[in-house]
Amino acid sequence: MRLISFVVLLLTFTAQAQTLSVKSPDEKIALTLSLNNNSLTYQISYLDIELIKPSKLGLKFVEQPALSAGFKVLDYKITSRHERWQLPWGERKTVIDNHKSVELALADGNNHRLNIEFRVFDDGVGFRYQVPEQKGFDQVEISDEITEFVIADSAKTTAYWIPARGWNRYEYLYRTTPLHEVDRANTPFTFKNGAGVHMSIHEAALVDYAAMSLDQRRDGVLEADLAPWYDGVKVKTQGGFKSPWRTIQISPDAVGLLNSDLILNLNEPNKLGDVSWVKPGKYIGIWWGMHINKYTWGSGPKHGATTKNTKEYIDFAAKYGFDGVLVEGWNIGWDGDWFFNGDVFDFTKAYDDFDLAELARYGKSKGVKLIGHHETSGNVSNYRNQMAAALDLYQKNNVSQIKTGYVADGGDIKRVDDQGIVRQEWHDGQFMVSEYLHNIKEAAKRQISINTHEPVKDTGLRRTYPNWITREGARGQEFNAWGNPPNPPEHTVMLSYTRMLSGPMDFTPGIFNFDFDPNKVNRPQTTLVKQLALYVVLYSPIQMAADLPENYLKHMDAFQFIRDVPTDWQQSRAIAGEVGEYVAFARQQRDSDDWFLGAITDENSRTLTLKLDFLSPGKRYEAQIYRDGDKADWQSNPYDYVIEKKQLTNSDQLTVKLARSGGLAVRFKAL
Numbered sequence: 157m158r159l160i161s162f163v164v165l166l167l168t169f170t171a172q173a174q175t176l177s178v179k180s181p182d183e184k185i186a187l188t189l190s191l192n193n194n195s196l197t198y199q200i201s202y203l204d205i206e207l208i209k210p211s212k213l214g215l216k217f218v219e220q221p222a223l224s225a226g227f228k229v230l231d232y233k234i235t236s237r238h239e240r241w242q243l244p245w246g247e248r249k250t251v252i253d254n255h256k257s258v259e260l261a262l263a264d265g266n267n268h269r270l271n272i273e274f275r276v277f278d279d280g281v282g283f284r285y286q287v288p289e290q291k292g293f294d295q296v297e298i299s300d301e302i303t304e305f306v307i308a309d310s311a312k313t314t315a316y317w318i319p320a321r322g323w324n325r326y327e328y329l330y331r332t333t334p335l336h337e338v339d340r341a342n343t344p345f346t347f348k349n350g351a352g353v354h355m356s357i358h359e360a361a362l363v364d365y366a367a368m369s370l371d372q373r374r375d376g377v378l379e380a381d382l383a384p385w386y387d388g389v390k391v392k393t394q395g396g397f398k399s400p401w402r403t404i405q406i407s408p409d410a411v412g413l414l415n416s417d418l419i420l421n422l423n424e425p426n427k428l429g430d431v432s433w434v435k436p437g438k439y440i441g442i443w444w445g446m447h448i449n450k451y452t453w454g455s456g457p458k459h460g461a462t463t464k465n466t467k468e469y470i471d472f473a474a475k476y477g478f479d480g481v482l483v484e485g486w487n488i489g490w491d492g493d494w495f496f497n498g499d500v501f502d503f504t505k506a507y508d509d510f511d512l513a514e515l516a517r518y519g520k521s522k523g524v525k526l527i528g529h530h531e532t533s534g535n536v537s538n539y540r541n542q543m544a545a546a547l548d549l550y551q552k553n554n555v556s557q558i559k560t561g562y563v564a565d566g567g568d569i570k571r572v573d574d575q576g577i578v579r580q581e582w583h584d585g586q587f588m589v590s591e592y593l594h595n596i597k598e599a600a601k602r603q604i605s606i607n608t609h610e611p612v613k614d615t616g617l618r619r620t621y622p623n624w625i626t627r628e629g630a631r632g633q634e635f636n637a638w639g640n641p642p643n644p645p646e647h648t649v650m651l652s653y654t655r656m657l658s659g660p661m662d663f664t665p666g667i668f669n670f671d672f673d674p675n676k677v678n679r680p681q682t683t684l685v686k687q688l689a690l691y692v693v694l695y696s697p698i699q700m701a702a703d704l705p706e707n708y709l710k711h712m713d714a715f716q717f718i719r720d721v722p723t724d725w726q727q728s729r730a731i732a733g734e735v736g737e738y739v740a741f742a743r744q745q746r747d748s749d750d751w752f753l754g755a756i757t758d759e760n761s762r763t764l765t766l767k768l769d770f771l772s773p774g775k776r777y778e779a780q781i782y783r784d785g786d787k788a789d790w791q792s793n794p795y796d797y798v799i800e801k802k803q804l805t806n807s808d809q810l811t812v813k814l815a816r817s818g819g820l821a822v823r824f825k826a827l
Contacts, residue, residue: 178234181254182278185406189258189274195225196262198274200281202406205351206308209376213272214302215285218389220292224302226265233259241425244622245436245697247728249746253421254278268292279416280405282360286398293395300390301368303380303402305357310335310376312350316654316735317341320369321383323565325583325610327631329643330650332736336375343613344657345370345378346413346735354410354735356657360401360422362615363593366390367584368402383585391586400615410653414730414739419616419658431622433556433603436697436724439527440473441482442466443664444702447637448672453485453494455507461486462509466526467518472705474522477719481519482527482559482700486510489531495563498535498570503546516553528555534564534610536591537572543598551602557625557698559662560595562588562610584612593617596624607662607698614659626662626696630655633664633702636680637672645681645790645817646736646758648690653735656694664702665690666718668711670794682756683794684714685784686819691721692754693741699723713799717782717821721752729770738762738814742770749775749826757814759790764812764820771806777824779804783812790817803827 174191186201190210200208214224238254255277262270271286287293307313313335318328320342331337335347344358357378359368366382373379380402382390401422407413442460445451451460461483469481489501506512512526519526528550532539539546550558562569562583569581569588581587592612599606600623608627618624630651636642648663655661666687670679680687691699701708701718708715726744732755733739740755751771755764771777778801785796796815804810804824812820 174229176232176258178256178258178274178276180276180278181236181238181256184278185276185281187258187274187276187281189260191227191229194227196227196260196272198283200404200406202353202408205353207349207353207355207406208404209306209308211304211306212302215270215287215298216300216302218297218299220296221266221268222302223264223268223270223287227262230261230263230269232261243619244426244431244434245724247695247725247743249726251417251420255421275422277418277421279407279412280403280418282401282403282418282422284399284401287395289395296393296395296397297389298382298391298393301380301382305370305378305404307335307347307349307376307378309349309351313347315341315345315347316650317345320381321566321582323567325566326613326629326655327635329631329647330654330736338370338372340372340381341370343368343370344654346654346657348410348735352408354407354413356405356413358403358405358419358615358658360403360419360616361424361620362400362589362612362617364393364397364586364590365400366586367589367612368400383582385585385587386579386581405657410735411730411733413653413657414733414741416657420619423616423619425619426622427620428600428622434605434622434625435479435556436625437479438699438701438718438723439480439482440469440478440701440705441484441527442469443482443484443700444637444667445704446485447634450704454491455509459485459507459509461507463511463515466510466515469705470515470519470522470524473524478524478701480525480527480557482529484529484531484559486512486529494531495533498533498564499538501531501533501535501538503530503539503542504549512549512553516555520554525557526553526555528558529561530558531561531563534562534568535570536562536588537570540591540594543595547598547602547604550604556603557605557607558599559607559609562608564610583610588612593621596621599623609662616659618659626660626698628662629658630661632662633667633680636667637678639678642678642681644759648694649739649756649758650736652693652733652739660696661694662696662698662700663690663694664700665694666701667703668714669703669707681790681817683784683788683790683797683815683818684711685782685788685797685821686756686790686817688714688717688782688821689754689756689819691718692743692752692821693739693756695728697723714782714797717823720823722746731770732764732766738764740764740766751777751824753820753822753824755812755814755820757816757818759816761816761818762814764814766810766812768804768808768810769806771804771824772826773806775805776827777804778827779810780823780825782821784815784818784820788815788818790815
């Protein structure tokens with residue numbers, strides 16, 4: 157594309173300021189860049205509704221002068237892209253990347269250069285910084301980002317958020333408040349303005365950089381706040397670096413946010429080559445029993461991770477069509493208060509009652525793989541020192557998926573530096589961002605996939621490293637076993653519009669027994685059918701049937717849905733919902749004509765009428781419907797459910813009543 161002098165072009169617009177506007181391909185979103193008094197700002201509108209008011213851009217450094225003012229434009233280019241690319245696994249097989257981009261080359265009065273790239277999609281905007289290699293910027297320490305998101309109509313804006321930089325990482329209950337009540341928030345940060353436009357601020361392609369949260373200093377002004385190193389520096393790098401993308405997803409309604417591919421489109425293509433060894437699937441595990449005190453992680457009479465118990469789980473998995481069994485607590489280090497045992501975990505030595513080689517052999521004979529587990533308790537240096545040997549051991553025993561854990565309070569990740577000094581870091585600081593990715597790359601060398609718990613947030617890197625198959629990063633099912641309070645009815649609905657905008661989550665659904673706590677305090681605050689619906693609503697390419705096997709045997713008719721539902725999809729479509737109230741997803745099984753539908757509600761009962769126009773025209777389907785019974789209620793009658801069959805087509809509608817904290821799960825089997 158021919159380059160034109162930016163300054164000359166801009167001055168033709170206005171004599172007072174240099175401005176440039178770029179619209180999304182559908183021309184609904186407009187990005188305007190302005191150079192006023194030699195400072196660059198951006199603003200965004202949707203159908204002429206102002207969304208983001210003029211907001212500052214720039215970087216501050218410990219040693220070098222800030223790149224934030226005194227700018228002149230050296231060059232610019234505008235390009236466009238419209239292409240399709242494929243996910244090896246995911247919510248959909250084919251992703252469309254359709255955007256316009258603007259790349260600016262800036263220089264300040266000292267001739268220090270800064271490049272900024274913007275991409276404008278139909279579903280939002282992304283932008284990132286690049287500091288080119290230049291004299292004086294060989295080694296760089298960033299002290300702050302001067303990145304603002306100034307929310308228009310802030311007094312009428314509602315925010316859905318969790319606090320950032322807290323002890324419990326991302327594992328908080330979501331708050332619904334006026335925007336002005338937000339202090340410091342994690343991303344994805346979802347909000348709705350007075351005109352009903354829904355937005356979510358997040359980031360994409362977080363590599364070798366600190367994660368961003370949002371700090372509201374003045375009402376309506378959200379500033380990028382980077383997680384610091386132990387010494388307060390935000391990012392340590394060198395000239396030529398690129399920041400992650402800062403993203404703003406935009407939709408006229410809540411459902412549109414759920415159908416956005418913006419985060420994935422801003423990540424680089426697959427770097428691993430052939431990833432046919434990355435296998436979506438469903439698993440069971442020796443896990444929930446520890447949370448409800450049937451078993452212990454540590455050794456002793458109630459030890460869960462024994463050869464005997466694992467073989468029983470393998471037998472159950474083989475009989476009912478699960479391809480994996482997760483085993484936690486098998487390796488030395490779990491005795492005592494394992495939360496603080498990070499320095500004694502041994503990732504290659506098993507307890508005496510656990511025979512890894514024998515279980516690998518037994519599982520292979522049954523067509524069931526072992527799913528490995530590495531809990532670090534936040535001591536990442538201990539794990540790093542053993543990582544190669546631990547991964548080699550799993551590879552030798554045909555373990556192709558590992559769940560890793562980094563249980564530690566936020567800011568309490570322990571590492572030992574090159575001088576032997578113990579340092580405390582944040583889960584989402586630059587050091588840990590690189591540490592998580594190191595684990596992914598080392599696992600990929602051995603054709604092993606990773607499910608990270610207590611992770612850094614998802615930013616779409618599963619596109620670049622498809623063996624990063626899923627992760628946690630929010631309050632999961634385990635809080636229903638011992639949390640104070642347990643997850644409330646709105647929680648999983650809220651996750652759809654917040655945490656799930658970043659990518660897959662290993663929530664571990666499928667609890668069928670709500671009576672494990674004799675004090676009646678802890679339990680999933682859902683109906684049984686809502687637990688089924690979560691397999692469709694909360695996407696993950698690996699899904700766990702989290703309950704004890706014996707609890708599934710009591711409800712075999714409902715258990716059939718868990719057995720049938722796939723985890724890899726041809727396409728996915730959110731079809732109804734409002735933030736924190738309810739949501740409905742339709743997903744087509746990959747390389748199949750079958751569809752699955754899941755819908756869940758908050759603490760309110762509601763009747764949904766759902767169009768089935770996502771089904772293929774001209775086909776008839778047997779709808780296998782799992783719905784709440786007439787007397788179902790999450791508190792008083794969670795086990796009341798109805799299973800029925802109907803023949804339906806894409807011209808039909810399905811009207812169903814959802815109980816309080818209830819759900820709907822449907823398999824549409826093509827006839």
